[in-house]
Amino acid sequence: MAATEIDVKYVAHLARLSLTAEEERTFGAQLGQVIHYIAKLSELDVTGIEPTAHAVPLVNVLRADEVRPGLSNEEALRNAPAAANGLFMMPKIVE
Amino acid sequence: MLHYLTLAELTARLGRREVSARQAMQACLDRMSKVEPRIHAFISADAPDALAQADAADRALAAGVTHAQQPLLGVPIAVKDVIAVRGQPLNCGSKILGRFVSPYDATVVERLKAAGAVVFGRLNMDEFAMGSSTENSAFGPTRNPWDLSRIPGGSSGGSAAAVAAGECFAALGSDTGGSIRQPAAFCGCVGLKPTYGRVSRYGLVAYASSLDQIGPMARTVADAATVLGVISGHDSRDSTSAPEPAPDYAAALDGGIRGLKLGLPKEYLVGGLDPRVKSALESAVRQLEALGAEVVEISLPHTEYAIASYYIIATAEASANLARFDGVRYGARVEGPDPIQLYCRTRGAGFGSEVKRRIILGAYVLSSGYYDAYYLRAQKVRTLIRRDFLNAFQQVDAIVTPPAPTPAFRVGEKADDPMQMYLSDIFTISCNLAGICGLSVPCGFAAAEPAGAGQAGAQLPLGLQILGRPFGEAAILRAAHAYQQSTAWHKQTPPC
Numbered sequence: 001m002a003a004t005e006i007d008v009k010y011v012a013h014l015a016r017l018s019l020t021a022e023e024e025r026t027f028g029a030q031l032g033q034v035i036h037y038i039a040k041l042s043e044l045d046v047t048g049i050e051p052t053a054h055a056v057p058l059v060n061v062l063r064a065d066e067v068r069p070g071l072s073n074e075e076a077l078r079n080a081p082a083a084a085n086g087l088f089m090m091p092k093i094v095e
Numbered sequence: 096m097l098h099y100l101t102l103a104e105l106t107a108r109l110g111r112r113e114v115s116a117r118q119a120m121q122a123c124l125d126r127m128s129k130v131e132p133r134i135h136a137f138i139s140a141d142a143p144d145a146l147a148q149a150d151a152a153d154r155a156l157a158a159g160v161t162h163a164q165q166p167l168l169g170v171p172i173a174v175k176d177v178i179a180v181r182g183q184p185l186n187c188g189s190k191i192l193g194r195f196v197s198p199y200d201a202t203v204v205e206r207l208k209a210a211g212a213v214v215f216g217r218l219n220m221d222e223f224a225m226g227s228s229t230e231n232s233a234f235g236p237t238r239n240p241w242d243l244s245r246i247p248g249g250s251s252g253g254s255a256a257a258v259a260a261g262e263c264f265a266a267l268g269s270d271t272g273g274s275i276r277q278p279a280a281f282c283g284c285v286g287l288k289p290t291y292g293r294v295s296r297y298g299l300v301a302y303a304s305s306l307d308q309i310g311p312m313a314r315t316v317a318d319a320a321t322v323l324g325v326i327s328g329h330d331s332r333d334s335t336s337a338p339e340p341a342p343d344y345a346a347a348l349d350g351g352i353r354g355l356k357l358g359l360p361k362e363y364l365v366g367g368l369d370p371r372v373k374s375a376l377e378s379a380v381r382q383l384e385a386l387g388a389e390v391v392e393i394s395l396p397h398t399e400y401a402i403a404s405y406y407i408i409a410t411a412e413a414s415a416n417l418a419r420f421d422g423v424r425y426g427a428r429v430e431g432p433d434p435i436q437l438y439c440r441t442r443g444a445g446f447g448s449e450v451k452r453r454i455i456l457g458a459y460v461l462s463s464g465y466y467d468a469y470y471l472r473a474q475k476v477r478t479l480i481r482r483d484f485l486n487a488f489q490q491v492d493a494i495v496t497p498p499a500p501t502p503a504f505r506v507g508e509k510a511d512d513p514m515q516m517y518l519s520d521i522f523t524i525s526c527n528l529a530g531i532c533g534l535s536v537p538c539g540f541a542a543a544e545p546a547g548a549g550q551a552g553a554q555l556p557l558g559l560q561i562l563g564r565p566f567g568e569a570a571i572l573r574a575a576h577a578y579q580q581s582t583a584w585h586k587q588t589p590p591c
Contacts, residue, residue, distance in 0.1 A: 006459055015414060015458040016421070016435065017451055018443030027452055033514045034456060038403040041472050044479070051474030054305045054335065055481055055530020056292045056565060061334040075198045081428035088424055091433050 006031050097122040098261035099588055102170055102318035105264055106162045109152075109169045116152035116169030119264070120145050120213055123171045127262050130591050133243055136257035138176050138217040138234045139184060145171065145215035152211055160211070166321055166345075168211030173263035175254050176217040177224055178309065179298035180204050187300050188220040188232040188250075191420045191445025193427035201298020202333065203267060203309050203326040210325040218266060219253030222447045223417065224274055224302045226250050227519050230510050231449045238506070239282060240589035242543060242553035245503040248278030254312045255282035259556075260591055265313040265322050269299060271306045272405055273498070273523025276535040279312055280558025281503035283537045283584070285319045285575070286312040290565045291530035292337035294323075295330030301416040303409035304335075306527040315585055316536055316576040320344040323568060339566055347569040348576040353387030355574060358491035362398040363522060369501040371541035375557040376497050379538040379578065383495070386577050393491060395483040400476050401525040406517055407460050407473035408528070413450075414457030420445065452513060481529040484562070493571050494562040496522050498535040502543075502555035526562055533562040536575040537584035556584075 008028045012019050019027070073086050082089035097119060100108070108114040124142055131137060152169035162168055174180055177187050179197035181204075186192045200208070207214050221231035229237040229252025237252045239245040240260040247256040251268030255278035258266050268275040270288035279286025287310045294309045301307060311322035327341040359380065364373065380390050422428035422441030429444045431437035446454070460469035487494060499522055509516045526533040535558035543553040559578070563571035579585055 006455075008455060011455050011459045011462065012451075013439075014462065015454045016418075016438040016442055017446070017454060018439040019451070020443075023448070023451065027448075027455060030513050031452060031456055031459075034406065034517070035459075037514060037517075038407055038460075038469065038473075040403045041400060041407075041476055042468070044397075044400060044472075044476060046472060046475040046479075049475040049478050051471055052477040052481055052528075053474060054291070055477075055528070056290065056335075056337060058292070058335060058337070063331055071198055076424075078198065079193075079195050079425035081193070081422060081426065090423060091431065091437055093434055 006035055098126040101315050102264045102313060102321060103315070105170055109156060110162050112156065116149040116156065116213060117146060119169060120149035120171045123263055126260070130240070130260050130262065133238060134240055134256050134260055134591060135235060135237050136219055136253040136260065136262060137173070138186060138188070138219050140216040141183060145213055148213040152213060155211065165211030167207060167325060169213065170264050171213045171215055172207055172322070173216035173218050173254070173257050173266045174204065174214060175220055175251055175266070175268050177220060177269055177300045178204060178267055180214055184217055185300070186217070188222040188234060189445065189447065189450070190233045191426050191442070195425055199298065202295035202330045204298065206326050216263065218257055221250035221252070222450050223300070224250040224269055224271055225413070225449050225453050227273070227277060227516050228509065229253060230506065231447055233447055236506060239503050240591040241283065241555055242503065243591070245505050245555070246281070248281035248503060250274040251312065252278045255279050255284055255286065258282070258284045258312050258314060259589055261588070265311060265318055267309055268312050269307060269309050270527065271303050271409060272527050273520050275310045275312060276498045276523050276533055276558070276560060277520070280498040280535040281556065283556030283587070283589070284312055284314055285316050285534065285536050286310065287319050287323060287534040287568065288526060288532060289323065289327060289568055290532040292335055293341070293532070293566065293568065294327050295333040295336045297330055297332040303412040304416060305412060306409060316572055316579045317345065317348055319534070320348055320572045337566070342569050344569055344572055348573055350573060351387065352383065352574050352577045355388040355493070356491045357383060357388050357390045358393035358487055358494045359390055360393050360395045360398065360494060360496060362395050363496045367500050368497065371502065372497045372500060372557060375539035375541070376559065379559045380495065382581060383578060386581060388574070390495070391491065393487045393494065395487060395525065397476065397479045397483050398525060401480055401528060402517055402521055404473040404476040404480065405524045405528060406456070407469050408477065410453045410457030411461050411470050412457070414454045414461065417450065417454055449513065477528045480525055484525070484529040484531055488564045493574055496560045496562065498522055498558045498560040502541040502557060522560060531562055531565055532568050532571060533560055534571055534575055535560050536579055539584060
């Protein structure tokens, strides 16, 4: 596989996205271009450069471990696509 | 023309009881009835709730509450559809959230309400803030009030268009790679992206967590400063929010810019820059010099790597953040025989093309074998970009650039070419990577090209971007205010 190609079907599965055949083709071509472009970063020598995860780094931000009110069960379920008995409903996971 | 008062003029009249909060809110609703069929800045608005809030503000005013106590008392302010307002819909411009209703207020909304604002409306945006034109909204595009054949910019295109068209007195947007500054420039209003950590993001739906910030959009610099003063400051519910106390931005506006040293980065004045944008920038620089600023050329040598670095980091973070939209706990669901198929079908049906592309790209750059080559390298390049700015700020107090290489482009012009759309972000992206602050202030108009489908003789707004040191919002607001006080660009209103 050339450096600018991307196995869209495989990566989409990793990301839990079902795509149409049309989307696979279009995204493959479009993302191929983008990946070709971002390879530009290989021009730079980054030896010895530390990565930046956050531009304004704050570390070990702590708060008091106190019980505080959160969403009620009813509020937490209000936007659920399916709920019963105070729980989210899902297809069966284990037979 | 109540709807075109500035926020400062409105609060003065509210304070003198010459106008009521209900009249101000009604003026926005009337204006919306008139222009929304063409502009579509709003996804929805709850008029009865807005008028009830306005009535409450009128009762407070009648009881003697002043704007010194509540700086936004009775002021209608609209919110981008990515920020939670209790009891109101939240869709992020997407289908995937279905009929989601926010169970709580974002901190910024809580602060607006505490300051007396009438918080209303869900402003249109590119889906999950991914885009530069507001064409990626599942609710249809927003049009530019200055030329309906053009995009308003994005992703906060609804916010910019609503402010420019007089549908609200200020708005909140969010900016991950330019999403406040670029639409502000394209619609002729003021937009400010605060320093990373300046404004709490509790209640902001995350796109790229190391880059996202909420910021104000308004018709004047002074109005943006007032709103910023209300929403900024530490919040224990956002662990990335900075502990530094927020200064009084509105009080810091005056004083002028005599002796201020401004840098003009040479890397921003090369190929691809529209001559109309270049000439407006040059005029603005001359004006700033006339006001007493010293302008010197500087270098930000890693500018050309910003887009590549951004589209790796932002998409990687997005692929992780958007994993939560799986049809289980909230939003729309497409059923499947097992959980995996339920996730895949829900996400396949619920997300639009640009969101899918970015999730796929983000998952790809994080995947085994590519992590070091893409994500880790992009984070190292981010260090170099940040260093460029910190070095520049040793020589200058602020940096002036165009916010975008062109004026607003046409609807559809870049919609099918993601790479061209990404390249249009070249001048705004570095600011987010470096975590500094920046704003766009109106600095002129470009005559629309006569060819094509544009409105004959349309005037397209142009912006001046001013970038400042981390937590240097007061300085860039002061520079922009001095510039704005000496120009009249912001006094023009669109023909819509």
